Amino acid sequence: MNMFCFQCQEASKGTGCEIKGVCGKTPEVAALQDLLIYQLKGLSHYTQALRTLNIENEEANLFITDSLFMTITNANFDYERFVNRIRDGFKLRAQLKSTLQENKVELEKTDLLTWTAVTSAEMELIAKEVGVLATENEDVRSLRELVIYGLKGMAAYVEHANNLGYNDAEVHPFIQRALVATTNDAFLADELTALVLETGKYGVSVMALLDKANTTSFGNPEITKVNLGVRNNPGILISGHDLKDMEELLKQTEGTGVDVYTHSEMLPANYYPAFKKYSHFVGNYGGAWWSQVTDFETFNGVILFTTNCIVPPRSTATYTDRVYTTGSSGFPGFKHIEEGQNGQPKDFSALIAHAKECGAPTEIETGEIVGGFAHAQVFALADKVVDAVKSGAIRKFFVMAGCDGRMKGRSYYTEFAEQLPKDTVILTAGCAKYRYNKLPLGDIGGIPRVLDAGQCNDSYSLVMIALKLKEVFELNDINELPIAYNIAWYEQKAVIVLLALLYLGVKNIHLGPTLPAFLSPNVAKVLVENFGIAPIGSVDEDMKLFLPEVEVA
Numbered sequence: 001m002n003m004f005c006f007q008c009q010e011a012s013k014g015t016g017c018e019i020k021g022v023c024g025k026t027p028e029v030a031a032l033q034d035l036l037i038y039q040l041k042g043l044s045h046y047t048q049a050l051r052t053l054n055i056e057n058e059e060a061n062l063f064i065t066d067s068l069f070m071t072i073t074n075a076n077f078d079y080e081r082f083v084n085r086i087r088d089g090f091k092l093r094a095q096l097k098s099t100l101q102e103n104k105v106e107l108e109k110t111d112l113l114t115w116t117a118v119t120s121a122e123m124e125l126i127a128k129e130v131g132v133l134a135t136e137n138e139d140v141r142s143l144r145e146l147v148i149y150g151l152k153g154m155a156a157y158v159e160h161a162n163n164l165g166y167n168d169a170e171v172h173p174f175i176q177r178a179l180v181a182t183t184n185d186a187f188l189a190d191e192l193t194a195l196v197l198e199t200g201k202y203g204v205s206v207m208a209l210l211d212k213a214n215t216t217s218f219g220n221p222e223i224t225k226v227n228l229g230v231r232n233n234p235g236i237l238i239s240g241h242d243l244k245d246m247e248e249l250l251k252q253t254e255g256t257g258v259d260v261y262t263h264s265e266m267l268p269a270n271y272y273p274a275f276k277k278y279s280h281f282v283g284n285y286g287g288a289w290w291s292q293v294t295d296f297e298t299f300n301g302v303i304l305f306t307t308n309c310i311v312p313p314r315s316t317a318t319y320t321d322r323v324y325t326t327g328s329s330g331f332p333g334f335k336h337i338e339e340g341q342n343g344q345p346k347d348f349s350a351l352i353a354h355a356k357e358c359g360a361p362t363e364i365e366t367g368e369i370v371g372g373f374a375h376a377q378v379f380a381l382a383d384k385v386v387d388a389v390k391s392g393a394i395r396k397f398f399v400m401a402g403c404d405g406r407m408k409g410r411s412y413y414t415e416f417a418e419q420l421p422k423d424t425v426i427l428t429a430g431c432a433k434y435r436y437n438k439l440p441l442g443d444i445g446g447i448p449r450v451l452d453a454g455q456c457n458d459s460y461s462l463v464m465i466a467l468k469l470k471e472v473f474e475l476n477d478i479n480e481l482p483i484a485y486n487i488a489w490y491e492q493k494a495v496i497v498l499l500a501l502l503y504l505g506v507k508n509i510h511l512g513p514t515l516p517a518f519l520s521p522n523v524a525k526v527l528v529e530n531f532g533i534a535p536i537g538s539v540d541e542d543m544k545l546f547l548p549e550v551e552v553a
Helices: 027-051 057-071 079-104 119-131 138-163 171-181 189-218 244-252 264-271 287-301 349-356 375-380 384-392 408-419 431-435 456-472 492-503 521-531 539-546
Strands: 224-228 235-239 259-262 281-284 300-305 323-326 335-337 368-371 397-400 424-428 450-452 482-487 508-512
Touching: 027 057, 027 079, 027 119, 027 171, 057 079, 057 138, 057 171, 079 119, 119 492, 138 171, 138 189, 138 244, 138 456, 171 189, 189 244, 189 259, 189 456, 189 492, 224 264, 224 281, 235 244, 235 287, 235 349, 244 259, 244 264, 244 349, 259 264, 264 281, 264 287, 264 349, 264 431, 287 300, 300 349, 335 349, 368 450, 375 384, 375 456, 384 456, 397 539, 408 431, 408 482, 408 508, 408 539, 431 482, 456 492, 482 492, 482 539, 492 508
Parallel strands: 235 259, 235 300, 259 281, 300 323, 323 335, 397 424, 397 482, 424 450, 482 508
Antiparallel strands: 224 368
16 A cells, blocks of 8 residues: 545545545655644644634634645645645744743653654655555544544635635634544544534635625625637636736736636636626636646636646646646646735736736637526525425525546536436536536526536535525524435535535435445434435436435436
8 A cells, every 4th residue: 555545535446445535646745745734733733832822823714724735636736835834833832832931831652743854765754654645543543533624624715715714713723623532532423523513614614704705805606607618819728716916917918919718616706796807808718627738728818726636747748848837836846826925916917927928718619508506696696596395496406516526427417417307406506517507408587507606615605595585484493495415526625515505404414426425324423314415316307305206218
């Protein structure tokens, strides 16, 4: 076994990647990611001790959050970046320790708090002892990892909000308290199960924070027809999730003759009023994240990754020298744009100069798709939606949010959307929508049958819509609504969305295309018995289950 990782839906054989990550992660990078998580747990012991002295270390808060984000699936494959990050962690630990000593506080000298490594080889050696499998009890391991993966997803949302200047004073202490709890051998199944739900509670808070940050900064998303075609100018294709990067790129490319297009999870940037004023913001190019291996070839211009969703290029790829990363993302050989200094914006001039040397994108499709149905926009249509439900024009809503992926089995979601009766509406957020957002599914009395709220980051909008409908229909339980949940997942941001839904009491969620490999049989049984979590079946079987009164063709 060269490595062990089972944090994403692509876990090899449904159990875990042991030779190399299906995502493309090497065993060496996997080892350093495990070691970084171990380091974060130790640092969190120090920050927890400092809080007993009413000392809050903002550098540590940002380091821990950003480091968690770096370890999300497909975010960062750069070995040297992880080596340097761990070395920075040692410097931070020394600083935290010094502050405690100045206040005459000494922590117990355990390996978690005192380990050190000078060379990368030493780091890899230590990593073998502290990875996922270091927790021998299968159920405890499962619950600990469920918490940690929730924290990784939460960290992504926190970082996006922080980048826009929005913070929640309770979130960093919780993240660090939860990391410490995963090192406590006295915390067994009951305590860890409670921590899982508490992670969901803070997941709701963080999604609300990010929603506030995005909508205050850029306006509420509005119904928008997004162009799928191209123009004749050179272009930059921006992928990922960070809207602050989107704003800075649009500002710096204005008047340069370089157009900007969104890819994959950046598609919803087209819905925000603040971005529509830029005449060189053309629209969206290509499909979901995994289609980048072909989309980037035909785009011809420069690509910028702002967050995760990187697919290692094929050996025959011609676009490798045109790709840049920023923030927590990284890949060996891709050029990286560092943070701005002293509050200054990032400098994207290298991308812009590079783009000017490239040809215009090759057109791969034409037409438009409609999106922008975040909670404020749906609330504006509330009377129309409620009337459609009361009249029977809308029989049921299907939440089909989450992630897309490369597995052939994900065609299930396209077929499911196609077979849904014409009196049903799909509520979506995240790149899962690429399985059906270009299908001609029509509308119901002017209400599109696919209501796209935005990124996976915008799943909060779907929660707000459900809670609003519960209020309008004067129901006592969110599960009494005519809403079914058929969610696709891939990585850890989907995990925090799932935990948030469980905290809110949503039951009978169908999850696919497979259940997480990190759920032990006993933990999966608890989720089934207490929350009705279930795997997807065949399209015909699930259609009968969700709509038993409908004849399936």
